[in-house]
Amino acid sequence: MAGITFQGVGKTYAGNVNAVREVTLEVADGEFIVLVGPSGCGKSTLLRMVAGLEEITTGQISIDGRVVNRLDPADRDIAMVFQNYALYPHMSVRENMAYGLRNRRTPRDEIARRVDDAARMLELGPYLDRKPRALSGGQRQRVAMGRAIVRQPAAFLFDEPLSNLDAKLRVAMRGEIRRLQRRLGTTALYVTHDQLEAMTLADRLVVLNGGRVEQIGAPLELYHHPATTFVAGFIGAPAMNLLDARIEGGRVMLAGHDLGPARGPEGAVTLGIRAEDMHPAETGLPMAVDYVEELGSGRIVHGAIDGQPVALALAPGAALPAHLALHIAPEALHLFDTTSGKRLPDALPRPARTGVPA
Amino acid sequence: MQKIKPLDHLILILGAAILIVPVLMAFASSTHSAAEIHMNGLYLAPGSEGVATYHKVLTQRGGFTGEVTGARMLLNSLILGVGFAVGKIVLSMMAAYALVYFRFRLATPIFWAIFTTLLLPLEVRIMPSYQVMSQLHLLNTYTGLIVPLLASATGTFYFRQFFKSVPDELLEAARIDGAGPVRFFIDILVPLSRTMMAAIFIIMFVYGWNQYLWPMLMTTDEGFFTLMRGIKTILQVWVGSQIPDYNEAFALAVLAMLPPLLVVLVFQRMFIKGLTESDK
Numbered sequence: 001m002a003g004i005t006f007q008g009v010g011k012t013y014a015g016n017v018n019a020v021r022e023v024t025l026e027v028a029d030g031e032f033i034v035l036v037g038p039s040g041c042g043k044s045t046l047l048r049m050v051a052g053l054e055e056i057t058t059g060q061i062s063i064d065g066r067v068v069n070r071l072d073p074a075d076r077d078i079a080m081v082f083q084n085y086a087l088y089p090h091m092s093v094r095e096n097m098a099y100g101l102r103n104r105r106t107p108r109d110e111i112a113r114r115v116d117d118a119a120r121m122l123e124l125g126p127y128l129d130r131k132p133r134a135l136s137g138g139q140r141q142r143v144a145m146g147r148a149i150v151r152q153p154a155a156f157l158f159d160e161p162l163s164n165l166d167a168k169l170r171v172a173m174r175g176e177i178r179r180l181q182r183r184l185g186t187t188a189l190y191v192t193h194d195q196l197e198a199m200t201l202a203d204r205l206v207v208l209n210g211g212r213v214e215q216i217g218a219p220l221e222l223y224h225h226p227a228t229t230f231v232a233g234f235i236g237a238p239a240m241n242l243l244d245a246r247i248e249g250g251r252v253m254l255a256g257h258d259l260g261p262a263r264g265p266e267g268a269v270t271l272g273i274r275a276e277d278m279h280p281a282e283t284g285l286p287m288a289v290d291y292v293e294e295l296g297s298g299r300i301v302h303g304a305i306d307g308q309p310v311a312l313a314l315a316p317g318a319a320l321p322a323h324l325a326l327h328i329a330p331e332a333l334h335l336f337d338t339t340s341g342k343r344l345p346d347a348l349p350r351p352a353r354t355g356v357p358a
Numbered sequence: 359m360q361k362i363k364p365l366d367h368l369i370l371i372l373g374a375a376i377l378i379v380p381v382l383m384a385f386a387s388s389t390h391s392a393a394e395i396h397m398n399g400l401y402l403a404p405g406s407e408g409v410a411t412y413h414k415v416l417t418q419r420g421g422f423t424g425e426v427t428g429a430r431m432l433l434n435s436l437i438l439g440v441g442f443a444v445g446k447i448v449l450s451m452m453a454a455y456a457l458v459y460f461r462f463r464l465a466t467p468i469f470w471a472i473f474t475t476l477l478l479p480l481e482v483r484i485m486p487s488y489q490v491m492s493q494l495h496l497l498n499t500y501t502g503l504i505v506p507l508l509a510s511a512t513g514t515f516y517f518r519q520f521f522k523s524v525p526d527e528l529l530e531a532a533r534i535d536g537a538g539p540v541r542f543f544i545d546i547l548v549p550l551s552r553t554m555m556a557a558i559f560i561i562m563f564v565y566g567w568n569q570y571l572w573p574m575l576m577t578t579d580e581g582f583f584t585l586m587r588g589i590k591t592i593l594q595v596w597v598g599s600q601i602p603d604y605n606e607a608f609a610l611a612v613l614a615m616l617p618p619l620l621v622v623l624v625f626q627r628m629f630i631k632g633l634t635e636s637d638k
């Protein structure tokens with residue numbers, strides 16, 4: 001078990017593709033870190049540099065205080081779980097799990113003990129002598145995890161391990177991965193493009209965009225204090241509403257309505273509002289309703305304010321008035337610089353808040 | 359179930375007959391005496407001389423020097439067929455492994471160079487090959503018979519395509535599991551290639567088995583004669599009033615058919631099993 005340190009890590013592929021730029025990150029021992037971002041943002045590249053499957057172009061990666069830039073994947077003391085599982089098709093489940101240990105000349109009885117332990121933990125006992133092709137997707141996924149566990153590595157690396165499973169199984173496996181990681185206390189780096197998976201698994205999230213780190217923080221911290229419009233628009237379902245507004249005379253103005261005080265510079269500003277922070281009221285911002293998504297546990301109303309698309313979350317029983325007007329608490333407003341997309345830090349006085357992510 | 363259509367069956371039976379009758383004829387004729395065949399033509403019903411003929415071709419010393427038996431020729435053909443097949447599989451797998459998994463600058467041009475030699479039949483390079491072997495004093499040796507023909511563009515090509523279809527993640531997982539280049543090849547690629555190896559073994563064994571021109575050039579010592587040459591020798595004795603030993607030629611031909619048949623049967627089973635077992 002060990003921490004992982006990234007120091008100004010960058011990757012340039014042939015043809016001058018800067019897949020990852022200047023990533024600096026300190027992962028604590030036993031921490032579950034999720035790298036999240038849209039497809040092509042460099043998550044896999046970053047993970048594969050830790051694994052040793054890609055050369056590190058610039059910077060340094062250390063595992064347990066040891067710089068690993070020049071080490072072979074096998075010598076880095078990590079285990080990886082791939083999206084397509086990458087099980088050896090001609091080996092039984094037992095052989096698949098034992099292969100890495102055999103190559104390390106682990107004694108026979110030690111291998112048997114570890115494989116049996118892992119099989120018990122993952123409920124793979126009845127399948128130990130089957131070949132991977134005779135297993136379901138979820139079982140294969142478990143074998144891939146077993147292969148990682150038996151090695152007792154310093155860190156687990158996961159590259160979208162649940163993407164090939166159906167929705168229900170994904171939720172179940174998500175819980176299982178989290179429980180296992182807690183129980184073993186092994187540092188984990190987990191790559192996903194699914195923000196919900198990221199939110200539910202992570203101790204800390206690293207949001208990547210175009211190879212750069214947008215923000216690092218605990219799931220709720222990112223949810224309630226997104227550092228940029230990119231994070232605001234990526235985390236949460238539905239994502240935060242982002243609207244063009246103005247600061248005039250120290251007030252946030254949207255469609256001629258005064259939404260509250262602001263300390264930022266006068267002029268154009270990007271206003272962020274979570275869907276659940278807007279409430280129907282007698283008077284307020286008028287919203288034109290387009291369509292309604294029924295979720296059972298609530299409903300999402302899609303429409304427009306001032307011609308800009310907006311999503312509004314309502315409690316299940318709440319009535320939908322014909323002419324929808326919205327009240328928004330001033331402390332629920334997020335302000336971002338319109339050009340850079342960066343959060344305007346002290347634009348609004350914000351009380352500390354807690355809540356459950358959508 | 360589909361309805362059984364009589365016409366379809368008729369066509370199938372006809373096709374099968376066309377393929378089987380000559381074989382049957384060869385076998386039936388081999389059990390008659392040479393004189394009978396000479397007088398009455400080919401037979402479709404077995405005769406009474408079978409045991410004697412087969413015993414004779416397998417054990418009787420023949421050829422110009424009177425040294426080589428049918429059994430010896432059978433053995434030579436087997437050595438050639440198996441040597442070809444195994445050698446070609448080993449060489450072309452290693453070549454394909456290098457081409458696919460090792461990043462060296464000229465891999466692609468080298469591959470295409472190998473690939474274009476596919477277009478050249480053996481006969482084109484037979485004289486230079488002969489000269490090289492002759493200068494190395496390898497005429498009349500099994501090494502000389504087998505080694506020059508081992509480089510196989512066909513095999514390299516098939517294995518290259520196969521290796522390319524193996525997911526990269528398998529290599530990556532193996533690297534993380536501590537398998538070096540040799541381990542990965544032996545532990546992962548070779549077992550995964552079993553189907554491919556079976557298919558290539560069939561093709562190459564038959565290819566080696568049927569070689570005629572090359573062994574004829576390479577060997578003058580009758581101890582190296584193969585079945586193909588033996589058959590030819592039997593039919594070459596038109597001197598005086600002597601009748602060629604048709605029955606013996608047929609017997610040898612029948613014998614020559616058996617090992618390839620066996621190889622196909624055995625490896626086809628492996629081949630099909632491999633195909634149905636893989637989940638790609």
Ligand SMILES: Nc1ncnc2c1ncn2[C@@H]1O[C@H](COP(=O)(O)OP(=O)(O)O)[C@@H](O)[C@H]1O
Binds near residue numbers: 039
């Ligand atoms: N082997 C490669 N050669 C060149 N470019 C690559 C290679 N692998 C990935 N890239 C590029 O690097 C960027 C990041 O890729 P990747 O890390 O796979 O993204 P993600 O996993 O976040 O979807 C993409 O633009 C991709 O096209």
Ligand SMILES: [Mg+2]
Binds near residue numbers: 043044045
């Ligand atoms: Mg990826």
